[in-house]
Amino acid sequence: MAENYAIELQGITKSFGKTVANNNVNLAVREGEILALLGENGSGKTTLMNMLAGIYKPDSGRILVGGKEVQIHSPEDSKRLGIGMVHQHFKLVDVFSAADNIWMGKDKAGLPLRRRRYDEIEEIAARFGFSIDPRKRVYNMSVSEKQTLEIIKVLYYGAKTIILDEPTAVLTVQEIEKLFDVLRRMKAEGHSIIIITHKLNEVMDISDRVAILRKGEYITTVNTPETTEQALTEWMVGRKVDLNIDRPHMETTRPLLEVRDLTIRNDEGAVAIDKVNFYIRGGEILGVAGIAGCGQKELCEAIAGLRPIESGQMVHKGDNIVGLSPKAILAKGISMSFIPEDRLGMGLAPSLSITDNMLLKKYREAKGPFVDRRAGRADAEEVIESLGVVTPSTETPVRRLSGGNVQKVLLGREIKAGPNVIVTAYPVRGLDIHSSYAIYDILNKQKLDGVGILFVGEDLDVMLALCDKIMVLCHGKVMGVVHAHKTSKEELGLMMTGALDLSEKYADKPAGIAKDSLLEPESAEEVRRESSTN
Numbered sequence: 001m002a003e004n005y006a007i008e009l010q011g012i013t014k015s016f017g018k019t020v021a022n023n024n025v026n027l028a029v030r031e032g033e034i035l036a037l038l039g040e041n042g043s044g045k046t047t048l049m050n051m052l053a054g055i056y057k058p059d060s061g062r063i064l065v066g067g068k069e070v071q072i073h074s075p076e077d078s079k080r081l082g083i084g085m086v087h088q089h090f091k092l093v094d095v096f097s098a099a100d101n102i103w104m105g106k107d108k109a110g111l112p113l114r115r116r117r118y119d120e121i122e123e124i125a126a127r128f129g130f131s132i133d134p135r136k137r138v139y140n141m142s143v144s145e146k147q148t149l150e151i152i153k154v155l156y157y158g159a160k161t162i163i164l165d166e167p168t169a170v171l172t173v174q175e176i177e178k179l180f181d182v183l184r185r186m187k188a189e190g191h192s193i194i195i196i197t198h199k200l201n202e203v204m205d206i207s208d209r210v211a212i213l214r215k216g217e218y219i220t221t222v223n224t225p226e227t228t229e230q231a232l233t234e235w236m237v238g239r240k241v242d243l244n245i246d247r248p249h250m251e252t253t254r255p256l257l258e259v260r261d262l263t264i265r266n267d268e269g270a271v272a273i274d275k276v277n278f279y280i281r282g283g284e285i286l287g288v289a290g291i292a293g294c295g296q297k298e299l300c301e302a303i304a305g306l307r308p309i310e311s312g313q314m315v316h317k318g319d320n321i322v323g324l325s326p327k328a329i330l331a332k333g334i335s336m337s338f339i340p341e342d343r344l345g346m347g348l349a350p351s352l353s354i355t356d357n358m359l360l361k362k363y364r365e366a367k368g369p370f371v372d373r374r375a376g377r378a379d380a381e382e383v384i385e386s387l388g389v390v391t392p393s394t395e396t397p398v399r400r401l402s403g404g405n406v407q408k409v410l411l412g413r414e415i416k417a418g419p420n421v422i423v424t425a426y427p428v429r430g431l432d433i434h435s436s437y438a439i440y441d442i443l444n445k446q447k448l449d450g451v452g453i454l455f456v457g458e459d460l461d462v463m464l465a466l467c468d469k470i471m472v473l474c475h476g477k478v479m480g481v482v483h484a485h486k487t488s489k490e491e492l493g494l495m496m497t498g499a500l501d502l503s504e505k506y507a508d509k510p511a512g513i514a515k516d517s518l519l520e521p522e523s524a525e526e527v528r529r530e531s532s533t534n
Helices: 044-053 074-081 100-105 116-128 141-158 173-188 201-204 227-235 294-303 326-331 343-349 352-359 375-389 403-416 433-448 460-466 489-498 522-532
Strands: 003-017 019-030 035-036 060-065 069-070 081-085 161-165 192-196 210-213 217-223 255-265 269-281 284-289 312-314 336-339 421-425 450-458 469-474 477-482
Touching: 003 044, 003 477, 019 035, 019 044, 019 192, 019 210, 035 044, 035 173, 035 201, 044 081, 044 161, 044 192, 069 352, 074 081, 081 141, 100 141, 116 141, 116 173, 141 161, 141 173, 173 201, 201 227, 201 469, 210 227, 217 227, 227 433, 255 294, 255 450, 269 284, 269 294, 269 450, 269 469, 269 477, 284 433, 284 460, 284 489, 294 336, 294 421, 294 450, 336 375, 336 403, 336 469, 343 403, 352 375, 352 403, 375 403, 375 433, 403 421, 403 433, 421 433, 433 450, 433 460, 469 489, 477 489
Parallel strands: 019 217, 035 192, 035 210, 081 161, 161 192, 284 450, 284 469, 336 421, 421 450
Antiparallel strands: 003 019, 003 060, 060 069, 210 217, 255 269, 255 312, 469 477
C-alpha cells in the first residue's frame, strides 16, 4: 500500500557561497504524523525548513506537496500550499494585539477590522485547547503566549503541515506538557507536524518518526519506538558519545562572592528578587532552579552590574561591590563573566564579525588608538576550533550563524577572559546534545581551575548531574538550597511551585558559619574549616 505523504523533499541542495547548508537531502513527512528533525548545530535543519516556508529557494531538487511537484518562491506560496512555520525567533509586531497580528496578513481585511475576528480566534484556540486573549498586546505576553499566537496564526490560514523550530527552548516543564497535548490533538485532526528540537527526551515523547541530518546531509529516518536516545546521538554525531555528565569533587574555598539580603525590581517596578542570601564559592557550581519569570534573569543581571539593586550587599573579601564599576570591581580582584540568556540582544553585537565580538571584551586594553585585530582574530580562531563553531570564517557576522553556534561564540569569548566567577543563564539552550556536553565539560574544567559558577538552567536532570548545590527560587524568594546528590526532581518541583519551603532548614548554623548563609555544611570537617578561617 502506497504511503500518503504530506510533504516530500527530493535531492534538495542549498549553498551560501562556499558553505553547503543542505546537500542532496531526501525527506518525507506522512499525513497525520509528528516527525522530529534532529541534527547538530549547523547541520542544515532550519535552512531546509526555511525552503518549505518560502524564505529560501533550493539551488536544486524537488518539493512535492500531496504528491504534486510545487514551486515555493515566497511565504505566500507556502501559506497557499497549507504550510506554516513557527520560527525560533517569533515574527510578531509587539505593539499589535494578538488578533491584529493574525489579521494583518489577511487579504482585503478592511479598516476598521471586523469585530468578529476576536470570536474567530477564540474558536480556533478552543478547538485545539489553547488559551489566549485575542485583545492582548504582544509586548504584554509571556514567551509561551507568543508561541501560542504563532501557532494559532498558521492554523487560522489553513496550514495542514506545521513546522516548529525549537518550540520548547524557552518553555517551562508545565508549558511543554501543555504544548505537546495540543500537538497530539492537531495530529489527531490530520495535521502533519515537523518539530526541530535538540532535546532527545522530547523527541522520544512526542514524535512518531525521527529524521536525522549530519553536516547538511540526510542520514536516515527511524521509527521512534524502535530507537533510543543513545542511538539517535550516534546517528547525529557519527560516532559513539558518552551521555554521562561528570561532577568532579573539589575542595571548596571561601566564598568568592557573598550575596546578602538582595532585593531587586523588574522592568515593571515589581519586586523580582526579595531579600535573597547565598554565596558563590570557588570550585563549585551553584545551580539556580525556578519556573520562568521567578527572578533568575534579574538576579543574573544584578550580579553582573547591569541592573540596579534596591537594597542588600554583594561582598567580596569583606568589601561591598554594589554600585562599583566593572573596572573598580576588577581592581578588587574579582573578574566576572556573564553569559546572558539573550545571546544576540545582550551578549553579542549581531552585525559584527566573530573577530570584532571577541575584541569587544578587551578593546579598552589597547595601548594606542587602534585595536589589535590580529589578536582578536587569533582568539576567534581558537574559539572556533575548540568549540567546533560552524562558520565560513572569523569575519562572518554572528547574526548569520545558527543559534547554537552563536552561543558557542559567546561562551568561548567569556571564558577566554579568564574569570574567577562565571554567571551563566541557560548556556546550552538551543545547542545539540553533543555541543551541550562539550559545554558541560568546559564548565567543569573552569570549576577545577577554582572558578565559582552560578548556573541558571531549565533541565532539572542536567542540574542534578552537573551542579554541586541547587538554589530554588519561587516568586523571587529562596525556597531552599540543597545538595544536588541529596535531592530529587520531585523535591525541586515542589520547591519551584512553593509547595515545599526548605529555606529555614539551614537557618540555624553551627558556631562560626555566616548567619546569612543558607548552605548546609558538607560535613563536620567543613564546619571546623569554616570556623577556623572566620
